[in-house]
Amino acid sequence: MALLRALLRTTRMARTFSHPADGLPADDEVLLDAPDPRLAPALVSAGHGDHGPAAELLAATRMAGEWEDRDRYVTRLAAFARSRDEWFRRWCATVPDDPDALLVKAELAVARGWESPARAELLRDVGPLVAAAAEGDPRDPVPWRVALDHARGVDADHIAFERLWEEAVRRSRHHYGCHAAALAYLSAVWHGSHGECFDFAETAAHDTPPGSLMQALPLRAAFAYLTDGGGATVSRARLDAAADRSIALSSRYAPADPRLAEVRNLLAYVLVTLERRPDALTQLHLIGPYATSFPWDRFSDDPLGRFLDLRRGVSREPAALRAVPSAAPVLPRSERAGHAPVRDH
Incomplete structure (x- = not known):
């Protein structure tokens, strides 16, 4: 050092x-944090109020099982929605049950909760959003990464966290994001x-x-x-x-x-x-x-x-x-x- x-x-x-x-x-x-060639056009379109390319990108990653890319794109799109949300609000209003929109919505809510002084209280309130995202596609491990981040934020006990972890690895044994979330929970400053x-x-x-x-x-x-x-x-x-x-x-x-x-x-x-x-x-x-x-x-x-x-x-x-x-x-x-x-x- x-x-x-x-x-x-x-x-x-x-x-x-x-x-x-x-x-x-x-x-x-x-x-x-430069976007890769697949994400960049979606962000540009979102900046102009068009959610279509972002929706198509996440749908493509879900259909192809590209879970690592999907996780990165969800995180970046949620971060963009924090500063410019017109496109995202339009997406949610147009297709409220879209599993990709629900996932971005859950990621956005959890990220906001983590940055608040009232972290645990706010994160408890967004639990239903996380649950809705997890129900979107039974194959998708990314909502369970969001759920693991959420669980750590509300100080979930080991039993509750292990249940979520089992759901995550059942969907993808080697998903990096879920493992990184579990690693954070196991760190010395947490549990x-x-x-x-x-x-x-x-x-x-x-x-x-x-x-x-x-x-x-x-x-x-x-x-x-x-x-x-x-x-x-x-x-x-x-x-x-x-x-x-x-x-x-x-x-x-x-x-x-x-x-x-x-x-x-x-x-x-x-x-x-x-x-x-x-x-x-x-x-x-x-x-x-x-x-x-x-x-x-x-x-x-x-x-x-x-x-x-x-x-x-x-x-x-x-x-x-x-x-x-x-x-x-x-x-x-x-x-x-x-x-x-x-x-x-």
Whole structure:
């Protein structure tokens, strides 16, 4: 963590655009949460008040069983509806029983509830919306990811959470979003511990193909540990193994692939925190222009600025810091503890 602070401190002293010589896109070319080619037209149309392309996109993911894409698109469409909702209100009014509209509606209500000081009370009130979304398509695991996020927000006990988890895995054994929601519930700041978190993440990753997003679950456990201010110590070897697993996952995707942007942003943060600068720089090259809000919004109201600060620091760090001893001690964790935002995946 000391290296991370030093990098950010140095770059705040001199904010300049990245020079093309370092191989990274210039700062003004980096985009935050840029949509992929399928989502972009739907957002543009929604901005003009037309819900049709968004409805068609989600219907296509549901019919094809593209659950990972569906989860990402639902999250992004709900976020867009928070700031511009004319198109979404028209969609709900036109087809009130549309399972895709019901899912976006539930995601939107849960996200709003999580950000309110009266979180638990508001989330209890939106329970019927979550239940309605879950009834939309019996094959779809995404409503159950929303239900798991909702359950954590209302402090559901283990028995209630396990019932929801069984429903989720019955629909998709390897859905990343549902596993990330369960991982959050098992974290030390909620209802579990760092050990439980790592055990769950490592077991789930072991049971999936090398190219699956599930390979990033131990990385999320490492992030939870490194940003938690207390709890039992996790070995450096376990943290490095989590990072290495995600490095292997990253290597299976093309550079600047929007599908892996969030994993690579999270991986860059963890690698810098572990003082593995060369590996972090490699991931920054693979990220290209695709910055994501998570994990940077955990530490700043300006996630893009935070990402660019770290990127400048890593690309300019002296060669003396390029090699990290293999027996490096476990790094101290940040002082920032507390409950994480609901959508950090």
